[in-house]
Amino acid sequence: MPSHRPATALVALPLILLAGCAAGGSPRSTAADPVGDCAVSVAYWTRQLLSPGGDEGLDYQEMGLSDGEYTIVRALVPTTRPVALSKGLQAAQSFALDQARPRCRAYLAALPTASATLNGWAP
Numbered sequence: 001m002p003s004h005r006p007a008t009a010l011v012a013l014p015l016i017l018l019a020g021c022a023a024g025g026s027p028r029s030t031a032a033d034p035v036g037d038c039a040v041s042v043a044y045w046t047r048q049l050l051s052p053g054g055d056e057g058l059d060y061q062e063m064g065l066s067d068g069e070y071t072i073v074r075a076l077v078p079t080t081r082p083v084a085l086s087k088g089l090q091a092a093q094s095f096a097l098d099q100a101r102p103r104c105r106a107y108l109a110a111l112p113t114a115s116a117t118l119n120g121w122a123p
Contacts, residue, residue: 038104042069043097046076050084050092068107072100 045063048054060070076096084092 034108035101035105038069038072038108039097039100041065042072042076042100042104043093045070045073046080046096046100047084047089047093049073049077050081051089068111069104072103072107075103076100 041064045065060067063070063073065073076099079099080092080096083095
């Protein structure tokens with residue numbers, strides 16, 4: 001009688017990998033608000049990098065960030081550090097969230113739109 005274990009493994013493996021990917025990375029809000037999503041992710045990773053042992057050497061892709069979001073995180077870490085030291089990590093995350101919103105707004109506004117041409121070529 002043939003075993004169905006290989007077929008089961010083929011189905012289960014993608015589900016396990018998907019669950020693993022969903023467990024890590026940046027938190028995202030549920031609202032359709034790109035500025036809010038960016039700010040939440042930036043504030044989260046700013047706090048993580050300021051936490052003891054929080055800098056695990058992850059690159060921006062492993063954090064689930066864009067290059068632009070990562071640039072904002074790296075700019076906020078030194079300005080948020082004094083808040084973390086004096087008021088704690090929760091206060092630092094709130095501070096980073098407030099600081100991230102205008103930076104994310106500017107970053108997202110500078111991104112090319114879907115209707116923009118690419119090297120003079122329009123779809």
